[in-house]
Amino acid sequence: FLLNHARHPYILNNLKKKLTDQGDNVYIGSRNLDKPHLAEIVQELGWDTFLIRPMISNSPFAIVSYIIQQIIQINKVIRKNKIDRIISSDLNIASIAAKRNRINTVGWIDTEHVTWQVKIAFYSSDVLIAPEFAKFDQYKRIVFKSIIDSAYLHPSIFKYNPEIVENLRLLENGRPILYRLTNFTALHDKKIKSRDWEYDLIREIAKNHPIILVSEGKVPKDLQKYQKNFKITDFHHILSQCKLYIGSGGSTATEANLLGVPAIYSNPLNAGIFEEFQKRFGLFHNHRITKQLILKSMNYFLSMKKSEINLRYKKILNYCEDINPLLYRLATDDIEILKLEARK
Template sequence: MRVVVTIQHPGHVHFFRNPIAELEARGHEVHVFARENGVAIDLLEAYDIDHEVLAGESGGLLSLAAVQATYESRLLWRAKRIDPDVITAIGGVAAAHVASVLRTKSVVFYDTEHATLITKLGYPFADVICTPSCYRDDVGPKQVTYPGYHELAYLHPDRFDPDPSVLEAVGLDDDEPFAVVRLSSWGASHDVGHGGFDDPHEIVDRFEDEGLTVLLSAEGEPPEDLESYQFSIAPDRMHDLLAYADVVLSEGATTASEAAVLGTPAVYVNPLSLGYTTELESEYGLLFEYTGEMRHVRGLERAISITEVPSDTWAQRRADLLEDRVDVTRLVVQQLETLARTPATNRSTRASTASER
């Protein structure tokens, strides 16, 4: 079959890179189209994924609509020439729109309930919407649920083995305890009206008082006197670093959940709760979510207390998680192959049935 994969965020590269390789190994023709966003293009190049860039990076929410329109129109032109059997994406606004115009099939993967603009624009046009079983919204008959998380498409042990040489790359000794702190830019459409830590200095001071080295990753510009805490590393090596950290404190849900599925305890500080962050806390105790008042104070206190818990605790909790959850790459490939073979008149129902089998 011919598959079109669309990429509009660095996380999409991680999610699809193993399915792309698997699809190609199974003899399918895969075409990847991308929009510049953060390090998305750098990641595609790092993983040697053949791709075409269709639009540049937006300068903010005001320019996003224009960039999206450019991206969709160019994607429509390219896809029309390819005549794909199925188009897939995360969120899937452009993918679902283009597939609808071309009367081909689309599979959308998503896990972010509060991104309502994306779901309102994309879901009505998609044929199949795949969500983790912890996803809180009922999408209707198009929805296929599965026991997993997006992060298990690329961090499942069958797909990822952390490289300890990353420690030397960031200037750490093998036995040096350290914390990764991820601060968000708060510029996404679903971040409007929210904010992060008022004073990152307090985070650094508290961790250093506990004997941990602090590695700071900030989407925006950190205070000048904290620039020395920012680390530089190839974007495809970030997960190696998360795997060896003693604790991760993150305002971003993706970084926190990546750490959690790797067996690194994570504290997620953000007013927006998600189904998967809640489940990673309630079912496995690998992520600790703070969304209410005083969340930054309470989250930092939990991050400090985590450093006193024996490390084998987290390894056992990760083992429990992996026993319950699937390799999401296999799920992605199966959904695409199933939908491509399914007649258009009843394809959503059949895709759901195949997933249950």
């Protein structure tokens, strides 16, 4: 497995358990343990990982050198451990090393934002799976009717632990709103500027509603009282008990919906998955990029009856299948059989 995002360990966790239970050896590498929360999640899951050489400069020469060194390092890992398949959502460089050793690369695509990376991934990998809603019609892939979050948040997988929320005393004043601030350092966020107006919005919301603030960076001192100390692997248990999610993190927005929590996505970046979730299920508001739009959506969801939320949530669950069986097939099925299922 190659990791490149904080949710990748969650996506692959059940697959790792199944493979190791049947006697397979699983080796885990990461190109970016400095990504927010990734190292912490890997540590809490108890995974041993090897770190692929990180990039320390953005100069053209450094990037070329970095790519060559990564290929060499992955090549050594493949030969030393007799790897016969690589699974990841970030296969561009790994695919080069894999082809040199005549092994297969498979994985999933769950972003539509970094178009050049997506294009390279489709052409360099043997087989990729992708959500039906994602706009990848020009590429061959195995389409699934779900979202990648179902690998760890499908009701058959995720089991809410009330002790986590009780120990943090999060529900003493009623179900809170979870507001997530990102630092916009991801590659697809580079053109987005910091939005200090969100601090005033949080202050306004907190006057009338209990709120939990989760931030990738520092926040003003008066807002720090809304932050809670908890293990990162407890996050989804906390999110599941909130009455609303607001934030610019798209992954957390779809996670919230899969847990039955209405979501307001405040990032200007759009995607087919977000559009379809808003249109089909009605617990997702997309592209809310101003204070006024967020407040309007917040009032809409908070005034919605619980019975209506449950009805819309049921539609999500009826659509989103557990994709763990498909991930298992990616790891174990004959590659030629998988290729036959891929289509545009």
